[in-house]
Amino acid sequence: xxxxxxxxxxxxxxxxxxKPAAEAAKxxxxxxxxxxxVAALGSEPRTFNPVTAVDAASLGVIQAxxxxxxxxxxxxxxxxxALAESWKVDDGGRRYTLVLRPGLRFSDGHPAxxxxxxxxxxxxxxxxxxxxxxxxxxxxxxxxxVRKVDDRTVEFRLAAPYGVAERLFDGFAILPxxxxxxxxxxxxxxxxxGIDTPPAKLAGLGPFRLRERRAGERLVLERNPFYWxxxxxxxxxxxxxxxxxxxVPNADAQALRFQAGELDVADRLSAESFDRLSRDxxxxxxxxxxxxxxxxxxxxxxxxxxxxxxxLPALRRRQEWFRQTAFRQAVSAAxxxxxLVRVVYRGRATPLNSHETPGSHWLDKALPPPRQAPEEARRxxxxxxxxxxxxxxxxxxxxxxVGFTLxxxxxxxERGPMATLIQEDLRKxxxxxxxxxxxxxxxxxxxxxxxxYDACVLGLDGGDADPNPSMSIxxxxxxxxxxxxxxxxxxxxxxxxxxxxxxxxxERDPAQRRRLYDRVQEIVMEQRPLIALVTPKVxxxxxxxxxNLRPAVLDDHLLWNVEELYWRRQR
Numbered sequence: 001x002x003x004x005x006x007x008x009x010x011x012x013x014x015x016x017x018x019k020p021a022a023e024a025a026k027x028x029x030x031x032x033x034x035x036x037x038v039a040a041l042g043s044e045p046r047t048f049n050p051v052t053a054v055d056a057a058s059l060g061v062i063q064a065x066x067x068x069x070x071x072x073x074x075x076x077x078x079x080x081x082a083l084a085e086s087w088k089v090d091d092g093g094r095r096y097t098l099v100l101r102p103g104l105r106f107s108d109g110h111p112a113x114x115x116x117x118x119x120x121x122x123x124x125x126x127x128x129x130x131x132x133x134x135x136x137x138x139x140x141x142x143x144x145x146v147r148k149v150d151d152r153t154v155e156f157r158l159a160a161p162y163g164v165a166e167r168l169f170d171g172f173a174i175l176p177x178x179x180x181x182x183x184x185x186x187x188x189x190x191x192x193x194g195i196d197t198p199p200a201k202l203a204g205l206g207p208f209r210l211r212e213r214r215a216g217e218r219l220v221l222e223r224n225p226f227y228w229x230x231x232x233x234x235x236x237x238x239x240x241x242x243x244x245x246x247x248v249p250n251a252d253a254q255a256l257r258f259q260a261g262e263l264d265v266a267d268r269l270s271a272e273s274f275d276r277l278s279r280d281x282x283x284x285x286x287x288x289x290x291x292x293x294x295x296x297x298x299x300x301x302x303x304x305x306x307x308x309x310x311x312l313p314a315l316r317r318r319q320e321w322f323r324q325t326a327f328r329q330a331v332s333a334a335x336x337x338x339x340l341v342r343v344v345y346r347g348r349a350t351p352l353n354s355h356e357t358p359g360s361h362w363l364d365k366a367l368p369p370p371r372q373a374p375e376e377a378r379r380x381x382x383x384x385x386x387x388x389x390x391x392x393x394x395x396x397x398x399x400x401x402v403g404f405t406l407x408x409x410x411x412x413x414e415r416g417p418m419a420t421l422i423q424e425d426l427r428k429x430x431x432x433x434x435x436x437x438x439x440x441x442x443x444x445x446x447x448x449x450x451x452x453y454d455a456c457v458l459g460l461d462g463g464d465a466d467p468n469p470s471m472s473i474x475x476x477x478x479x480x481x482x483x484x485x486x487x488x489x490x491x492x493x494x495x496x497x498x499x500x501x502x503x504x505x506x507e508r509d510p511a512q513r514r515r516l517y518d519r520v521q522e523i524v525m526e527q528r529p530l531i532a533l534v535t536p537k538v539x540x541x542x543x544x545x546x547x548n549l550r551p552a553v554l555d556d557h558l559l560w561n562v563e564e565l566y567w568r569r570q571r
Contacts, residue, residue: 074552394430403432
């Protein structure tokens with residue numbers, strides 16, 4: 001989930017790992033070569049540098065121009081060979097040996113070898129470069145060691161067994177040493193490959209390469225003639241000649257331009273746009289797909305940070321409520337998640353009772369479905385010493401009225417209305433909830449710096465279906481442990497969660513790993529440090545003439561297999 005590249009249980013020690021599943025497009029002989037595909041970016045990319053990129057626009061373009069050693073199939077969520085044609089695992093899961101495909105070339109024609117792989121991971125691991133992905137390369141408290149065996153073979157050594165290490169190799173684009181070594185040696189690699197870099201100075205191993213950029217308007221990518229992948233018939237990919245990205249600032253504008261024929265695909269459609277486009281999709285030659293529950297998580301949490309030494313006495317007083325499990329359980333029981341689905345998403349979302357969503361294979365199916373239970377909420381509050389006055393207002397043991405401020409990002413079309421519905425649910429419980437809508441940076445400052453907030457409704461994008469990207473949220477010392485980023489004594493359940501998460505990280509038996517992670521979900525559901533709300537369904541659209549389209553719940557929902565896409569009719 002979220003914020004970083006995703007890190008599959010491995011086949012067997014000393015044997016090739018990964019399924020020998022189809023690596024190439026299967027177009028049934030009907031694939032046509034040529035044409036262009038036009039997609040949207042919410043903003044102009046900030047960089048073409050895979051090492052430092054964090055914004056969605058940059059990552060979307062970089063994905064089309066680069067490649068990884070191993071590829072996670074976005075539909076079945078399994079690891080597949082990519083630049084590495086095979087790999088094996090030895091030494092109890094501590095050593096991974098990957099063999100590159102023969103004849104690999106970057107998009108400028110320069111050979112790609114094990115030297116480029118070693119160089120790439122040297123860059124990602126360098127603390128001075130400050131790659132946001134570096135933390136994923138720390139296993140057992142030590143950086144992964146990378147060694148060249150020969151021109152096509154690279155060995156990775158880990159300080160401890162890592163049950164999902166092959167997923168790690170999907171998250172790191174291989175860099176061209178011949179173009180970036182000088183910048184790295186000069187200490188300027190972090191700022192290399194800015195948005196104004198000439199196309200001739202860029203090279204990757206992806207299906208497309210940059211041809212033209214018009215600032216604030218569009219990017220034009222052309223077919224990479226040296227791309228390594230071929231279809232089932234042995235024909236070189238990609239099929240398309242061009243991939244064009246238009247800068248379209250918001251989802252509503254994207255839907256309108258898709259409807260008008262200016263875009264060929266539309267991702268992350270709102271439920272309103274999806275329903276409107278669906279009404280005349282056939283006449284307009286459109287294909288609208290509801291791919292089901294995604295991996296995105298909307299949740300609520302209360303501020304449980306240690307505020308010692310901070311001039312926030314009133315907030316510390318309210319934290320006495322927030323730190324009570326019964327209070328958090330009562331808030332969760334009072335929320336009508338079905339209403340959130342119905343009102344905010346027009347029915348195109350799924351209510352949640354866990355931080356894992358039904359879009360993930362890791363959701364514990366034994367967990368009960370979420371339900372609104374106001375009487376249960378009242379019972380929990382009474383048991384924790386709360387009571388109601390004659391006017392129906394909730395008061396704590398000391399007779400103080402219970403109220404707090406709910407923080408949301410201003411202008412968010414989903415979480416703003418979500419907060420309003422939650423406010424009404426909690427008003428019926430006697431709580432005085434006020435909503436504070438602030439700009440994104442102001443919200444982040446309060447969450448990560450000042451800790452001056454009561455509660456927050458937040459959303460996180462799902463980066464991978466595997467549990468490990470969630471560790472930065474769930475571990476007590478995780479960088480995104482939102483409700484308590486300050487360290488202090490742990491409750492027994494927090495210690496258990498830390499132990500379970502670290503145990504499943506090293507566990508190579510899939511069944512045992514699932515048991516460990518199921519227990520994590522049970523504890524989080526019981527303690528409610530984060531209160532899961534809903535996950536929207538993945539709503540996408542494309543021209544009906546676009547072949548090999550396979551919408552997926554993992555990002556990128558539509559273009560993850562862009563090298564396989566083709567037009568059934570020439571455009």
